[in-house]
Amino acid sequence: GQNIDQPTEMTATEGAIVQINCTYQTSGFNGLFWYQQHAGEAPTFLSYNVLDGLEEKGRFSSFLSRSKGYSYLLLKELQMKDSASYLCAAMDSNYQLIWGAGTKLIIKP
Amino acid sequence: IAGITQAPTSQILAAGRRMTLRCTQDMRHNAMYWYRQDLGLGLRLIHYSNTAGTTGKGEVPDGYSVSRANTDDFPLTLASAVPSQTSVYFCASSVGLGDYNEQFFGPGTRLTVL
Numbered sequence: 001g002q003n004i005d006q007p008t009e010m011t012a013t014e015g016a017i018v019q020i021n022c023t024y025q026t027s028g029f030n031g032l033f034w035y036q037q038h039a040g041e042a043p044t045f046l047s048y049n050v051l052d053g054l055e056e057k058g059r060f061s062s063f064l065s066r067s068k069g070y071s072y073l074l075l076k077e078l079q080m081k082d083s084a085s086y087l088c089a090a091m092d093s094n095y096q097l098i099w100g101a102g103t104k105l106i107i108k109p
Numbered sequence: 110i111a112g113i114t115q116a117p118t119s120q121i122l123a124a125g126r127r128m129t130l131r132c133t134q135d136m137r138h139n140a141m142y143w144y145r146q147d148l149g150l151g152l153r154l155i156h157y158s159n160t161a162g163t164t165g166k167g168e169v170p171d172g173y174s175v176s177r178a179n180t181d182d183f184p185l186t187l188a189s190a191v192p193s194q195t196s197v198y199f200c201a202s203s204v205g206l207g208d209y210n211e212q213f214f215g216p217g218t219r220l221t222v223l
Binding site: 087089 | 149211212214215
């Protein structure tokens with residue numbers, strides 16, 4: 001079956017760095033997406049990886065290893081506004097997104 | 110309109126009633142999607158449409174129907190609501206169906222079926 005695993009909740013300190021891991025198993029693979037979702041709001045796109053390696057976009061970076069079925073989202077210089085859920089989603093062979101349950105990130109001052 | 114809108118924002122519905130959730134996008138995107146989001150679970154695809162005039166079933170289509178008469182609108186209908194359909198419903202769209210097609214989400218409809 002298809003499956004996405006990510007931690008349920010993480011806590012980090014303002015100004016620090018946090019890494020949110022995601023492992024995936026899908027029928028075929030057409031890329032890995034990360035979305036941010038603030039409480040009560042819609043998910044918004046953060047990053048897309050289809051090739052192995054690190055993609056950097058400002059304070060956020062995303063890494064992919066296709067051979068390991070593994071990705072992570074790295075958030076640097078954490079700000080209070082980064083408190084949100086981070087959703088990992090893998091695109092399968094039918095170009096449908098398979099979503100993880102999300103990682104709730106709590107930022108403490 | 111800018112982006113995707115959904116209506117209503119929230120709704121309390123008696124079991125057995127029929128309900129249509131509305132979704133409209135003004136980005137001229139070809140593909141549209143309906144998801145439900147439940148606590149502790151990932152977003153689950155209900156139905157999708159690759160282009161106007163076509164629709165397809167997602168992971169959890171039972172009890173739901175959709176239509177895509179034009180590019181902009183993608184309504185979701187619950188023919189006879191049941192309490193297990195209590196959820197937050199998100200409509201999304203993307204340029205097309207394919208890799209690197211970021212999905213844009215509407216604000217969601219919170220539905221409670223009693």
